[in-house]
Amino acid sequence: MPTRPAQSAPATPSTPVAPLTPPAPKVVLITGASSGIGAATARRLAAAGHHVVLGARRTDRLTALAQEIEARAGSVFPHVLDVTDQAGVRSFVAAAHDRYGRVDVLVNNAxxxxxxxxxxxxxxxxxxxxxxxxxxxxxxxxxxxxxxxAQRRGHIVNISSVSGLRVDPTAAVYSATKHAVRALSEGLRQESRELRVTVISPGLTRSELTASIGDSGIKDAVETQMSIAIPATAIGEAVRYAIDQPADVDVNELVVRPTVQG
Known part of the structure; x- marks a missing residue:
């Protein structure tokens, strides 16, 4: 008995994919912006079209970074900042608000x-x-x-560390501060329905953090570990990813570390 040829299902018209709309430029304040993750984040966000407000204590480095970003047609505003001085932080934020009329994102990186x-x-x-x-x-x-x-919108990005997920010898106090940053971020997120909150935890990343280690033996050991470190641009890209999501999407936590890091 002859068999009927199999009939294929009627083709369904494919739904056209709407082109991606580039995110609107945001006013992004970055602390600790004179080097490392802060500087890399400033470069990445400026290249993406955002207005970056740079805060740090080392004004010579801030000026040099601002000139570099301006030379690439980026929008940048440097301002001296010591995050341990509460009045100074208020002044930093007020200066950004006076210049741009709003504050969209704060990256707590220092x-x-x-x-x-x-x-x-x-x-x-x-x-x-x-x-x-x-x-x-x-x-x-x-x-x-x-x-x-007051704006009924905004985004706070707190830079923590994988040390906020674990504790290693010699890092007890540092880990305690980074665990606290994660706790603060989660508490702020739960209290907020209009604001977005992101905590980013870098692993071994090239920066100047090791320069502050006073114990020479520990410093040498950490700098040896840094041979596998990822560039600070990887964290800048993570910040860009988080802030460029649609307003109803809150990327709460990102852990970014070298593939080979244990």
Whole structure:
């Protein structure tokens, strides 16, 4: 008995894919912008068309970075900033708001990492990490939150670390500050329905953080580990990804580290 040829299902017209609309330029404030992750993030966001406001203590480096971004037709505004000074952070945010009329994104990036064993009793270094890594983030949040609430929109990106996910010898205090940044980020996210909150945790990344390590043995060991480090541009790209999502999409957490890092 002859068999009927199989009949294919009627073709359904494919739905055309709408072209991607480039994100509207945002006013992005970046702390610790004079080097490392901060500088790489500024370059990446400026290249993407955003207005970047650079904050750091080293004004010579800020000026050089701003000139570099301007030479590439980027929009940039440098402003001296010490995140441990609450009034200074307010001034930084106010200057950005006066210039652009809004503040869309704050990237809390400034940080220090003077690793040491606890029994070395480097209490001044402990306090410095608490002041920069934790209080500095709180100062940033306090300065932008009223503006963002009034705008009914905004995005706070906090740079933590994989040390905020684990604790290693010599990193107890540093890890404590980075665990706290993750906790702050999650608490702020849960309190917010109009603001977006992202915490980004870099692994081994090329930066100047090791320069603050006072113990020469620990510093040498960490710098040896840095042979597998990823470039700071990888974290800048993660920031760009998070802030360029549609307004109803909140990328809450990203962990970015070398493929070979354990």
């Amino acid at each position: 940080g220090v990492m003077p690793l040491s064993r606890l029994d070395a009793l480097r209490v001044d270094e402990w306090n410095r990490m608490i002041d920069v890594n934790l209080r500095g983030v709180l100062h940033g949040i306090a300065a932008v939150l009223p503006l963002m609430r």
